[in-house]
Amino acid sequence: MAAIIQFSAIYALPSFFRDINLLLIILVFTLFFYDFRSALGVAIIGGFCLDVLSFNFFGFYLISFFLTLIFTEWILKSWLTNRSLYSFWLLILLATLANNIIVRFFSYFSADGQITFFMFRRSFWLILAGQIAWSEIFALLMFSAASAVTRRFQPFFLEKK
Amino acid sequence: MVKIKTNSPIVIFLVVAILLIFLHAVGLLSPLENFLSTLTKPLSVHLYGWSSSLNSSYNANQDVEALQGQINRLTKEVSALTVANSGYLETAAENQKLRSTLKFLSVNNFQAVVAGIIAKQSPADDTGDLIINRGRLDGLRPGLGVVSEEGVIIGKVISVKDTSATVCLTTNSNCQLPATIQNELKTQGITVGDLGLTIKMSYIPQGEKISIGDMIITSGLGGNIPRGLLIGKVAQVYNASNEVWQSATIEPLLNFDNLTIVSVIIP
Numbered sequence: 001m002a003a004i005i006q007f008s009a010i011y012a013l014p015s016f017f018r019d020i021n022l023l024l025i026i027l028v029f030t031l032f033f034y035d036f037r038s039a040l041g042v043a044i045i046g047g048f049c050l051d052v053l054s055f056n057f058f059g060f061y062l063i064s065f066f067l068t069l070i071f072t073e074w075i076l077k078s079w080l081t082n083r084s085l086y087s088f089w090l091l092i093l094l095a096t097l098a099n100n101i102i103v104r105f106f107s108y109f110s111a112d113g114q115i116t117f118f119m120f121r122r123s124f125w126l127i128l129a130g131q132i133a134w135s136e137i138f139a140l141l142m143f144s145a146a147s148a149v150t151r152r153f154q155p156f157f158l159e160k161k
Numbered sequence: 162m163v164k165i166k167t168n169s170p171i172v173i174f175l176v177v178a179i180l181l182i183f184l185h186a187v188g189l190l191s192p193l194e195n196f197l198s199t200l201t202k203p204l205s206v207h208l209y210g211w212s213s214s215l216n217s218s219y220n221a222n223q224d225v226e227a228l229q230g231q232i233n234r235l236t237k238e239v240s241a242l243t244v245a246n247s248g249y250l251e252t253a254a255e256n257q258k259l260r261s262t263l264k265f266l267s268v269n270n271f272q273a274v275v276a277g278i279i280a281k282q283s284p285a286d287d288t289g290d291l292i293i294n295r296g297r298l299d300g301l302r303p304g305l306g307v308v309s310e311e312g313v314i315i316g317k318v319i320s321v322k323d324t325s326a327t328v329c330l331t332t333n334s335n336c337q338l339p340a341t342i343q344n345e346l347k348t349q350g351i352t353v354g355d356l357g358l359t360i361k362m363s364y365i366p367q368g369e370k371i372s373i374g375d376m377i378i379t380s381g382l383g384g385n386i387p388r389g390l391l392i393g394k395v396a397q398v399y400n401a402s403n404e405v406w407q408s409a410t411i412e413p414l415l416n417f418d419n420l421t422i423v424s425v426i427i428p
Binding site (some may be wrong): 004005007008009010011012013014036037040043044047048049051052053054055058059062063066070 | 170171173174175178181182185186194197198201204205206208209211212213215216219220279280281282290292320322325327
């Protein structure tokens with residue numbers, strides 16, 4: 001469902017809203033709030049659906065989601081020590097950055113270098129900034145929603161009696 | 162020695178992903194892909210339509226003043242065209258009678274496949290190409306012309322799958338169309354999209370006279386797109402005397418963001 005919304009609805013929205021990467025947000029959310037195994041499930045189902053619907057080479061989204069997930073899992077395991085909103089923000093920021101770079105690398109090499117290298121294009125940085133902004137807003141909303149339904153992510157303090 | 166856990170989720174993912182890619186490459190996944198595309202088409206068409214109307218109303222609110230100016234200009238233009246049209250209708254009727262009399266059959270004998278737009282390519286692609294819900298199974302092939310409901314050419318098919326196809330818009334830099342200017346000399350050239358906003362026609366010899374407002378139509382060269390489909394009108398002409406060629410900026414006649422239904426012409 002998220003793949004269809006991303007494919008048909010989001011890309012047709014006014015330019016600023018087109019930068020929402022719903023599947024990536026769901027992927028990082030699943031990794032952060034559930035586990036790596038569930039996130040891999042999201043990556044394979046979402047990636048497969050987008051690969052079927054889109055006109056990129058088959059495997060484009062499967063591989064890009066997989067690589068993004070591996071990187072995000074590594075950040076989560078190696079760098080982040082707690083599951084706070086700040087951790088989620090940082091994680092989603094790095095995941096968005098990694099995903100954009102991976103996707104643009106694939107696009108660049110599948111076009112046989114006939115397009116300008118993405119790092120030198122203004123549009124790359126603008127889309128990236130837009131995606132990061134949207135991802136952080138969604139992260140805040142999702143974290144608030146998750147905190148409202150479970151005490152797992154609320155801070156706790158040990159008091160000495 | 163590195164020991165690989167066969168039940169590791171990463172290994173399972175990789176095996177599934179490689180299997181899917183392999184099955185896709187050999188074509189065994191086609192029934193499932195076609196089923197999935199067909200299943201999601203109605204929802205995709207609705208979602209795209211909803212987003213497209215949202216986009217239109219958002220853009221309309223963005224520049225009301227510009228729209229007001231455009232309405233005034235278009236109102237004047239419509240009045241002038243109505244007068245001109247009455248004359249053309251007379252001519253068309255007379256022409257029709259003459260054709261019948263002379264048994265001169267020159268009806269365009271091409272078929273059209275009506276398609277709904279189901280998506281736009283992602284912003285990361287930088288193309289703005291459209292994806293339509295008709296494909297190879299409907300007789301589509303790369304190179305065919307795509308027209309709007311009004312009959313204005315909006316682009317051409319660039320790639321096809323069994324049940325869907327990608328259409329590049331005339332304003333996209335990856336979209337080239339053989340074209341003719343409706344001037345005295347019927348100047349021919351190639352149009353190419355410019356930054357997703359306008360269309361450019363280059364390599365026009367200096368001797369050719371082009372005026373602002375001249376209509377640009379498809380030339381029919383190449384055989385895939387019939388002659389006479391309207392592309393746009395000349396908005397600006399660049400003809401520096403020290404240049405070998407002159408070029409023109411062409412204004413499209415439609416806002417492509419509002420499109421939801423198109424027709425693919427099969428000559």
